[in-house]
Amino acid sequence: MALIEFNDFSFKYVGSDSLALKKVNLSVEAGEYVVVSGPSGCGKTTLCRAINGLVPQFHRGYIAGNVFVDSKSTRENSVADMAGITGLVFQNPSNQLVTLNVEKEIAFGPENLGVDPAEIRKRVEHLIHLLGLEHLREKHPHEMSGGEQQRVAMAATLALRPKILVADEPTSNLDPQSAEMILELIAEQNREGMTVVLVEHRLDVVAKDASRLILMNEGSVVADGPPEDVLLMDICQDIGIGIPKAVEVFKRLRSKDLHLPEVPMTGEDLVRIFREVVEHDSA
Amino acid sequence: MSFLEVFQYTRQDSVVHRLDPRSKLVMAIVLAMISLLFMNIVPLLILLSVLLPLIGLARSLQRWAKSMSGLSVLIVFIVIFNTLLSTVANPFSYSIALSLRLIALMSSFSLFFLTVHPDELSQALIQMGVKFEFAFAMSMAMRYVPTLGQEAYAIMDAQKARGVELDRGNILKRIRNIVPIIVPLIIVSIRRALSIAESMESRGFGACENRTYLEQLKFTRHDWALVLVSVVSFCFLVYVRFYLALPPWMSWGLPF
Known part of the structure; x- marks a missing residue:
């Protein structure tokens, strides 16, 4: 069994009319670096809470399906039991101290x-x-x-x-410099072997490190795969995901019939790929 | 309100700061009770001459002096009113003694609060048998007071920007003006409390019966010595006060 397993998991908060998560199926293996993105209200936060058991243990409501983390069902284990498995970093830093x-x-x-x-x-x-x-x-x-x-x-x-580090928009209250520092720390943790689930909308910063990008909309997973594949999908425009500039350049070139051999995630990537193409052609 | 500063912890490295909060609590209570035992100027002056070096030892004389100058208005008030209204034999002498007693009382407790970090205080409570949850609630209150204050200011600014005139009008209107501050503050605080609770749950708050502590307070020889000296001097002074007559020079007072 994968480290994190969502099986047809649905959840509705008490007092809400609509499902926060709709039949989510997801499995994350140990060591992956998963970035989750999507418009606000799409269920990202609920997804994070479901990984450490805050949903359904702390936030009560309608549940269907199951979530297993490290083979433990979040329905049967308290948040405290999950605390040694899933570490959750929240959006607002001062409320965590x-x-x-x-x-x-x-x-x-x-x-x-x-x-x-x-x-x-x-x-x-x-x-x-x-x-x-x-x-x-x-x-x-x-x-x-x-x-x-x-x-x-x-x-x-x-x-x-913890075995899994889940971070729910950890940088949204921070200045750009501190934000990059936090994101670098998270990437570093992943290189050391930590499984990471990061909710983040600054894809231009995180896409290069991520092994997988998940897009959510209205409680469902609408795209799931390696960042270089997902970022080329039209769904990004449909749900208003800001894709990295380098990917944008790649797409524009492609629409003019100029095909680069790989999808660049950052400016440096783009320069490197260009140089390779140019040197290859001149040789 | 600057006289309250003397009850606020200041980070210092001093002999007094390093003592165990529990022994300091015993000392503070003993000193306060001694100041309540006597109603004459001389014994209270002697007590102050013990207290001041102790505060000096805690490297906080400056803060003490600042607080006391903040207190001076109140003291002048006490002296004037007592002198005018009191029915005792020598009202001026009496009110001077009262003021000295107030200063001695405040100094006794300030010696505790100046030198005990809120964390140490809650740890001391836990080791004295108070449940962790209660002690922790107290230290969390300390933690979030400045945050709430900041939030209150932000709300005030926001309401002023929308045209609420907070400091205009008569008293009734001003009291009513608190409503647009208090209501959002309560709502924001409830939300904050929920999010704090989430974070604490995620870190296993209340998970384990046998919670451990990074640092345990230890009673050292110095602490035992302090408790011993405090208790012995207290017993001695109670004896002197109730079973022996004070020598005449001690009960000296001003003649008016």
């Missing part, structure tokens, strides 16, 4: 799960070093910038040693 300093924040999760204090200390030191939080150690969350807060929130999530 519940203690008065960074060390306590990182320790909060493992403390809750009853991890041995010596081991917690090790994790705290490791993560403070890894995410460059040395100068923040003793700071109150209120004294930090949004980017710093989100880095601390990441550290606090990683302290649980």
